[in-house]
Amino acid sequence: MSAAALNFSLFVAQTSLTLDGLQQLSDHRLLFFFLFLMAYVFALCSDGLVLVVICTRHSLHKPMYVFVAALLLNSLLGGFAIYPRLLWELLWESGSVLVTLSACACQVWVVYTVGGSAFMLLTAMAFDRYVAICRPMRYAALVSPRTVKAVLLFCWLLPATMVLIIVLLAVCQPLCRSNINRLYCDVYSLNRLSCGGNAAQMSDVFAIFISIATVLLPVIFVLFSYSSILYVSLCRTRGSSSKALRTCLPHLLVFLNYSACTAVELLQRRLQGADQTASSVLTSVLVVLVPTVLNPVVYGLNMSAITGYIRRLLGSRKTE
Template sequence: MRSAQLNVTPVTSLTLDGLALLSDHTLLFFFFFLAVYMFVVFSDSLVVYLICTRRKLRRPMFAFVAAVLLNSLAGSVAVYPKLLSDVLSGRGFAQVSRSSCLCQAFVVFSLGGSSFMLLSAMAFDRYLSICRPLRYAALVSPAAVAALLLLCWLLPAGLVGGAVLLASRLPLCRSRLSRIYCDVYSFVRLSCGGGAALLSEVYGLLCSVVIVFLPAVFVLFSYGKILSICLRRSRAFSSKALHTCLPHLLVFINYSLSTAFELLHRQLQARGEPAASTLCSVLILVVPTVMNPVVYGLKMKEIFIHLKQLLSCQRAA
């Protein structure tokens, strides 16, 4: 047993070979990802700037919107610059150290989990605003909003940090990831197996339940209650309530589809289908980051009005 363990060569760097299918059209994909990255940085920053500087937008709902967009912006900064460099190299693969891979996985997945929790906080905010309007001001105070924001950021960071710590202690027997960026699940799958790997997988599943599936169930429950209230009220009330909920629902669907693509990606990885696996990686990366500012900038009337005023150089109220 001891000699078998000594024969295992420690893996100090990993190879991301999901770029292999992009290497035939290097410049095309480079400018595509560059355009997406610039759009995300500009649009997210613009909407967050409006929320922070316009007095009429200083409400709890918009604080959560700004937090979601900040998550999207931070996640993009953690992935796109490295991806652009890797694509431009034209090698069809990227070499990354274990620690760098785990750091990227921590940032991406903790921010993804906090986005789901922020969407559940938004759903709770909308539920209180529509179904408990007389108690809304007392329950959704600035202190309560600050506490919710801290919980939505710190809980996923702590749980994902634990998953990354467990993964960092695993001995790896393989070094190739069929992805264009790092994630904890794929990292653990490179390990030599055993009880430590099983513990890491079980803990990762627990993290997903706490920061993704439970918030998703809460969102569905909250909007279900809102819909039931709307069906019993006047048409004008229902129209106004559903209009304020629509952008949040669209973003929730956006993140849910991304999670579904992530699960599909894992199945494609296991079956050894590189083309479909790479396509899923691109969709998981691009769709959520692009859709968020579009939905909040165009579908939320209050933000859209201030956006038009800013872009047309008019004085905002």
């Protein structure tokens, strides 16, 4: 290892940051602990159950359900990056929490990679439904098993690489502050800790570029896909159009869920100052809780194929 790399590693390991978000929840710490615990346990059980059903049922080994399984697995990885440490801090910590810059950077990389991958996977789902409903004769050729594997790899590798670059830009800047008014680390807060200069401006510009590439462009494509699906469905018979719309409904609800949470997060971080701690903490709570609880409910209750297998699975266990 070179001397420069060694110095960088020591700098990252020895720099400590303070997460002040826990102080805002101190008066109701146990209440939030049980709230987050129930949400996390619910996500683990429900997402895990749907994943088991999709993996064990050969009839569900189709691109649509493969993308659903990938999205739920993606959600579990994101929850693992936030929930265990947050639950520990709510139970045992009484004030601000000290974290190393390296741990904060790792959390930022995982959380933002998972967020970007979620939008990419939702885009892949929209493309799958668009081809199945609007171009059914070409579905087998356009959505082949090889294509699905390549798309899944792309959906994870592209956000991971882009987020890694922005995280490295953020942690390489000289820091003039060390307090983050959040429950967890995020890129915006890391950039606000820096002393400014060209590096900070470059990091902000690259963050906007990543948001466009992994959020805005997928949103535009998803809206175009579902608009085309709606148009084609309205032109068909009532029975076939209602079936197509029911198939797309779970994906659309999850897409709206992610989009709303991301919009609230971006607007809150960009429009409000660093001193508004209460709103920052409230936003971070909602962004953590809402997708965790709603996504498995949407896929568990609105996809009849999965729901039917889950009922049979739970029913067989009760009769044993």
